[in-house]
Amino acid sequence: MTPPATLGELEALVLAAVVRVGDGANGAAVYREIQQRTGRDPSLPAVHVTLRRLEEKGLLQSEGGTTSPRGGRPRRFYRATRNGVHAIQAFHDMWRSVWRGLRWPDAESRK
Amino acid sequence: MISVPRPPGLSRRLLELASRSLQTPDLVDDADDLFAERARTQDLRAARRWYRRQAVAALGRVVRSRLPHGRPRPSCAWGATSLDVKLGVRMLVRYPGLTAVAVIAMAFSIFIGAGLFEVIDQTFPNSRLPLPGGERVVGLRYWDRAANTPAPVLLGDLRAWRDELTAIGSVGGFRTVTVNLFADDADQGGPITTAVMSPVGFQLAGETPLLGRTLAESDLARDAPPVVVIGFRVWQTRFGGDPTVVGRTVRLDDRTATVVGVMREGFRFPISHSLWIPLRLDEAAPAAARHAAARPGAGTGGNRRALDRRRVSPRADGNGTIAVFGRLKDGVSMARAQVELNAGLTRAAADDPERFDQVVGEVLPYRQALFSRPMTLMLHVMIYQLNAFAALFLMLVSANIALLMFARAASRERELLVRTALGASRRRTVRQLFVEALVLSAIATMIGLAAVGPGLRWLEQQMVAMGGDTPPFWFQSRLSAPTAVYAGVLAVLAALIAGVVPALKATGRIAAGPLGRVAAGGGGLRFGGIWSAVVVAQIAATVVFAGGALLMVQQARRSGTVDATFPADQYLSMRVDLDATNAASSGYRDRLRQLEIALAAEPGVTGVTVARQLPLTSHPNVRVEVDTGDGGANEVARAEVGIGFFDVFGARILEGRGFTAADEMPGARVVVVDEYFVESMLGGRSAIGRRIRQTGGGDEPAPDSWHTIVGVVRSLESDRPSAFDIFESPRPFVYRPLPADATGPLRLAAHVPAGPVAVPARSIASPWESARRSGSTRCRGSTASPPPRSPSGVSGPI
Numbered sequence: 001m002t003p004p005a006t007l008g009e010l011e012a013l014v015l016a017a018v019v020r021v022g023d024g025a026n027g028a029a030v031y032r033e034i035q036q037r038t039g040r041d042p043s044l045p046a047v048h049v050t051l052r053r054l055e056e057k058g059l060l061q062s063e064g065g066t067t068s069p070r071g072g073r074p075r076r077f078y079r080a081t082r083n084g085v086h087a088i089q090a091f092h093d094m095w096r097s098v099w100r101g102l103r104w105p106d107a108e109s110r111k
Numbered sequence: 112m113i114s115v116p117r118p119p120g121l122s123r124r125l126l127e128l129a130s131r132s133l134q135t136p137d138l139v140d141d142a143d144d145l146f147a148e149r150a151r152t153q154d155l156r157a158a159r160r161w162y163r164r165q166a167v168a169a170l171g172r173v174v175r176s177r178l179p180h181g182r183p184r185p186s187c188a189w190g191a192t193s194l195d196v197k198l199g200v201r202m203l204v205r206y207p208g209l210t211a212v213a214v215i216a217m218a219f220s221i222f223i224g225a226g227l228f229e230v231i232d233q234t235f236p237n238s239r240l241p242l243p244g245g246e247r248v249v250g251l252r253y254w255d256r257a258a259n260t261p262a263p264v265l266l267g268d269l270r271a272w273r274d275e276l277t278a279i280g281s282v283g284g285f286r287t288v289t290v291n292l293f294a295d296d297a298d299q300g301g302p303i304t305t306a307v308m309s310p311v312g313f314q315l316a317g318e319t320p321l322l323g324r325t326l327a328e329s330d331l332a333r334d335a336p337p338v339v340v341i342g343f344r345v346w347q348t349r350f351g352g353d354p355t356v357v358g359r360t361v362r363l364d365d366r367t368a369t370v371v372g373v374m375r376e377g378f379r380f381p382i383s384h385s386l387w388i389p390l391r392l393d394e395a396a397p398a399a400a401r402h403a404a405a406r407p408g409a410g411t412g413g414n415r416r417a418l419d420r421r422r423v424s425p426r427a428d429g430n431g432t433i434a435v436f437g438r439l440k441d442g443v444s445m446a447r448a449q450v451e452l453n454a455g456l457t458r459a460a461a462d463d464p465e466r467f468d469q470v471v472g473e474v475l476p477y478r479q480a481l482f483s484r485p486m487t488l489m490l491h492v493m494i495y496q497l498n499a500f501a502a503l504f505l506m507l508v509s510a511n512i513a514l515l516m517f518a519r520a521a522s523r524e525r526e527l528l529v530r531t532a533l534g535a536s537r538r539r540t541v542r543q544l545f546v547e548a549l550v551l552s553a554i555a556t557m558i559g560l561a562a563v564g565p566g567l568r569w570l571e572q573q574m575v576a577m578g579g580d581t582p583p584f585w586f587q588s589r590l591s592a593p594t595a596v597y598a599g600v601l602a603v604l605a606a607l608i609a610g611v612v613p614a615l616k617a618t619g620r621i622a623a624g625p626l627g628r629v630a631a632g633g634g635g636l637r638f639g640g641i642w643s644a645v646v647v648a649q650i651a652a653t654v655v656f657a658g659g660a661l662l663m664v665q666q667a668r669r670s671g672t673v674d675a676t677f678p679a680d681q682y683l684s685m686r687v688d689l690d691a692t693n694a695a696s697s698g699y700r701d702r703l704r705q706l707e708i709a710l711a712a713e714p715g716v717t718g719v720t721v722a723r724q725l726p727l728t729s730h731p732n733v734r735v736e737v738d739t740g741d742g743g744a745n746e747v748a749r750a751e752v753g754i755g756f757f758d759v760f761g762a763r764i765l766e767g768r769g770f771t772a773a774d775e776m777p778g779a780r781v782v783v784v785d786e787y788f789v790e791s792m793l794g795g796r797s798a799i800g801r802r803i804r805q806t807g808g809g810d811e812p813a814p815d816s817w818h819t820i821v822g823v824v825r826s827l828e829s830d831r832p833s834a835f836d837i838f839e840s841p842r843p844f845v846y847r848p849l850p851a852d853a854t855g856p857l858r859l860a861a862h863v864p865a866g867p868v869a870v871p872a873r874s875i876a877s878p879w880e881s882a883r884r885s886g887s888t889r890c891r892g893s894t895a896s897p898p899p900r901s902p903s904g905v906s907g908p909i
Contacts, residue, residue, distance in 0.1 A: 028141040043168035044142055045126075048135035075137050 004090035005057055005083065012091045013038065014050045015059060018078050019088065026075045027051060051078060059084035116150040118143060119159050120564065120589065122166035128592050129169035133176065138169065195543050199550035206519060213512045214555045217605055220508040221552075221559030224501035225590075225598040226566050231497060232593055233586045240477055241585055242380070243317035244438065249279065249445065250480020251435040251452065257469040263432035268459075269309075270392050272435060275455045278448040279437035279474070283309025284390055285381045286433045292386065293362035294349045303345060304581075305363075306384035309392075315438055316380040321346075323357035323372030330371075330389040337368040342385035343376040344581075363388070379584035381436060382481065390433070436477060448474045478585060505601055507652050509608035516548060517613035527617065541614040548610025549603070556602040564589045675727055676827055677760050683861045684725055699854050710861055718759035718862040723751040723849060725858050726760060726827040735845060737792050738802040738817065745792055747843045749805075751853070756846070757783070757824055759862050767799045767822035774821075774848040781848065783822040788843035798823050803845065818847070 007015065017033040018025045031047045034040070054060040055078070062076040080088070123139065130138040142165050149158035203210040240248050251272060253262035269284040276282060285308035291300040306312070313325035321343065330338050339361065341350070350356045359370045368388065379385070439448055452472040460467035473480070520527070530540055567588040575581055687703060703721060711719045724730045730748040756762075757769045765786060774781050782803065789798045802817040828841055849857070 026141065027135075027137050028144050031141070031145065043172075044145065044165045045129065045133065045135065045138060045169035045172050048130075048138045048141070049133055049172055052133075052135055075140060 004086040005059060007087055007091045010042065010046060010050050011054060011059075012088060013042075014047060015054060015080060015084055015088045015091075018051075018060060019080050019085070022079075023077070025078045030078070054084065057083075059087050116147065116155055116158070118146045118162045119166075121561075122163045124589060125166040126169050129166070129173045132173045133169065195546035196550060198543060199547035202519075202547050203551060203554070209515050209519060210551065213515060213551055213609070214558065216508045217505075217512060217552055217555035217609075218558040218562070220501075220505040221556050221598055221601050221605070222562045222566065224498070224505055224601050225560055225594050226563050227497050227501045228597045229563055229567065229591060229594045230570075231495075232591060241587060242315070246476075247439040248315060248477045249437055249439055249448065249474050250477045251279070251282075251437060252473050252475070252480050253470045254473050255469055256471060262470045264435055265432060266390075266392050269433060269435055271455065271459065272437075272452075276437070276448070276451055278440060278443040278451045280440050281311045281315045282435065282437040283311040283315065284433040284435045285309065285312060286390070287382070287384070290363045290386060290388075292345070292349060294359075295361075298349070300362075301349070303386050304384050305386040305388060306381055307390045308381060308384075308387050309390050312381055312387075312436065315436060316378070318375060318378050318380070320372040321375045322354065323370070325372050325374075326387060326389050331391050333391075335389075337363075337366060338371045338389065339363060339368040340372040340374060340387040341370055342374050342378065342387075345385045346373045377584070377587075379581060381434070381584075383581040383583045385581070434481065436480075445474055445476075502601070502604070505605055506608060507649060509605040511649055512548075512551075512605075512609040513613050516544075516609050517616060520544065520613050520617035524617070531618075537618045540618050541611060544614035544617070545606060545610040549606040552602040552605040552609065555605070556598050560590055560595060560598050563594065676825065677726070677762070679727060681862060681864050681866060682760075683863055685859045685861075686856055687859065700852060703857060703859070707859065710859065713861075715863050715865050716861050717864055718755065720756045720759040720860055721753040721849065721857055722756055722860065723853070723857055724749075725860055728858075730844075732842075733845075734806045735792075735803045736806050738804075739793070744806045745843070747788060747792075747845050749845050749847065751847050751849045753849050759860060760827055762824040762827055765823045765825055766797065767820070769822055769824070770846075770848045775851040777850065779848065780816060780818045781821045782818045783824055783846040784820055785824050785826040785844040785846075787826050787841050788845060789823055791843050 013034050014030055017030045017037070020037075021029045021033050027044065027048050030051065031042065031044050034042055034047065051060065051062075055062055059081055060078045061081050062078045064074050064076060123143075126139050126142055130136065142162060146158050146162045149161055240246070242248055251264070253264055253268075254260075255262040264284070266284070269282070272279075273282045285306045288305050288307055289302045290305040292298075292303050293300045308326070310326035310328055310330065319325075320340065323340075325340055326338065329335060341356070346352060346356060350359075353359075356370050356373060360367050361370060362368075363386075374387075439445060449472075452474055456467060456470075456472040527540060531537075571582055571586075571588050687706070707719045707721060710716060730750055732746050733749045734744045734746050736744040752770070754770050754772060754775065757764065762785075767783070769783060770781075773779060784792075784798055784803075789795060792803075793801065798820045799822070801820045803820060804817045824846070826841060826844065828844075
């Protein structure tokens with residue numbers, strides 16, 4: 001089995017958001033999810049570029065969907081591939097192991 | 112009325128460009144959605160700010176994606192420092208007068224140059240179609256090699272292409288018709304450019320409706336109820352933006368149809384259409400389609416033979432011709448599609464050799480297929496001459512600014528000297544002055560470009576207001592990326608002329624002479640040969656431009672604002688066209704006479720007359736000579752008019768007589784001339800009994816036979832002198848009697864002393880309606896100046 005792909009922070013956020021949104025995960029929905037979860041305001045182009053990059057890496061899969069109520073072209077909807085799920089799990093495990101047992105220097109000094 | 116907030120136009124355009132570059136096709140739609148959401152939940156200004164931020168972020172992404180990884184970003188590609196830019200801005204502030212003049216002049220010339228470029232770029236048949244995958248959308252047509260025109264494509268051909276062609280998908284067709292839409296019983300109607308189109312056209316255009324649905328294949332069934340899809344503008348103007356319009360029954364000419372959908376704003380596919388009704392492949396064209404006019408895209412070539420032989424083969428079947436579109440399938444080249452089309456045509460030629468004898472099939476980019484002429488090298492050259500004109504104009508303006516810049520450099524001589532003394536090379540100083548000019552031209556370019564979009568929108572509104580058609584869907588009143596690049600090139604060109612030339616001149620003397628002598632004040636900078644040449648060139652150009660502008664004004668005035676000697680606002684005019692499928696209708700004049708009688712019986716109408724050309728409209732110009740023996744020939748305007756023409760328009764007979772019934776008969780070679788003819792051709796001598804003949808121009812082979820002048824009338828166009836009439840006198844007229852068997856299109860004019868509003872719309876429409884139902888004529892509004900909403904679209908004051 002190939003080792004899970006390494007992810008950057010935004011890639012991890014986007015991938016996690018795609019998994020969370022589930023059906024209907026298009027660019028706008030992913031953007032909203034990240035904004036709500038993190039309180040940050042990522043740029044929409046960055047989200048789109050990341051979605052494309054994750055798809056190129058084989059961590060996401062997209063398919064044409066329906067149009068929005070406002071009309072326009074049909075949007076692409078994304079879902080995580082098996083590799084994508086592995087990658088986000090590996091990312092999660094990595095950070096969990098980083099945090100586990102970590103003592104902050106200022107906390108030490110306050111003791 | 113539904114009002115949808117719009118994202119900032121420029122930001123949206125930038126996002127579109129960035130989206131293409133970043134290969135993120137949903138970016139713009141998502142941004143639009145989020146913008147609408149924010150505008151709804153927050154306030155509109157915040158939403159717009161957010162949208163602009165996204166556009167800037169997207170541009171940043173594009174720039175980053177283009178830079179090589181791990182390389183520091185240069186402060187400026189051509190080596191200038193931010194200090195140069197800062198100095199440039201400071202100079203603009205320090206010399207506000209010069210800045211204002213230079214920016215305004217340069218912005219105007221860049222606006223002209225970029226605007227022309229945009230119009231040409233969008234009109235050019237080879238440029239990209241603004242549809243999803245627009246470069247793969249093609250048109251299919253026949254080309255008659257003998258006539259060098261498009262040959263008719265019939266419904267049978269469309270059926271065959273749909274079945275045969277594997278290289279092209281979404282094959283469909285359309286024809287353009289003009290339909291009178293009546294929204295309800297109280298509606299007075301109005302003509303609307305309508306596409307009788309295959310439903311697949313909506314898929315090809317990749318557009319979804321704003322309300323309801325588009326046309327569907329089920330609408331093509333024989334027993335399917337008649338349906339219509341309406342355009343955004345029609346929905347807004349004729350239905351007041353009624354959100355419940357879907358399902359309403361409307362009248363299209365004399366038939367009813369149900370509105371099934373409303374298209375989004377700006378959707379005008381296949382050309383500039385505002386209504387869409389289904390094109391059925393298994394039956395003759397619907398009644399409205401019988402009026403298919405020979406207009407671009409209607410596919411009516413000159414080859415009527417094929418129509419007459421429509422029963423020869425199953426392929427040559429269908430009433431009226433159509434234009435055909437399709438999309439190349441993925442991985443298929445146009446050449447392969449052409450090969451397939453040729454193979455089909457070879458088989459068709461075996462069935463119907465006579466029809467396809469001189470005909471070749473063509474697969475062309477969509478817009479090119481709608482052009483009736485191939486783009487020749489000469490046409491390319493002519494189109495780009497316009498660009499060259501704009502560039503020359505900019506160069507002239509830049510040369511003027513260069514003069515001002517040189518004057519400024521002269522006043523900065525001491526500063527330049529100090530720089531040189533401190534070790535600045537000549538190159539460094541020139542670069543700085545160039546950057547100063549570049550800052551100026553960059554500001555001017557931004558202003559000029561910002562005006563292009565509104566300028567094009569204004570142009571579009573003027574075209575529509577003057578009675579012209581809405582521009583085709585591919586003409587978009589906004590700035591395209593190539594135009595922005597072109598404007599950038601113009602800006603650099605302007606900066607080179609306005610910055611580098613004076614800089615070289617100013618620094619040349621400083622570099623050449625000993626510093627001490629120059630600093631001691633050896634006379635300062637002087638105008639030399641270059642500036643003398645610039646001054647001479649600008650004076651020459653000013654004279655040429657002023658002369659050209661005066662001639663254009665003269666021309667425009669003559670063509671558009673001729674004053675009348677009769678009360679033009681008391682006249683209604685109507686054009687009566689022949690049915691396109693019944694061009695040889697022999698009863699045309701009889702029916703026209705019935706219409707004359709019906710109209711004359713209307714209360715308020717004091718006179719009705721018929722003519723091929725009405726006063727104040729365009730007339731053929733012909734060269735005529737008089738039998739005075741001096742051999743001279745002059746150009747005059749020619750009109751063919753009915754017997755009562757002069758009475759109805761109140762043109763007083765000054766000498767001789769007007770036309771009588773006998774003059775309408777074949778062989779009666781008589782004419783009536785107006786007073787200006789007598790003045791210009793006969794020097795005021797008596798015209799009665801003189802003979803004239805046409806020696807060229809118009810639509811007749813020259814020379815024509817002699818015609819005798821039987822009368823002189825007062826001119827119908829003004830003799831009032833005007834400030835513009837310094838070159839030309841009023842145009843002389845020759846009137847010929849309209850032959851009794853004349854065919855259309857002819858025009859009717861009715862004199863209504865109380866004004867056109869005194870005649871109820873229905874009373875004007877009814878005579879036309881009855882004639883139209885009989886299928887031999889159709890009516891169109893006056894081309895001169897239709898009222899804002901002419902009654903039933905058939906009439907308007909002259």
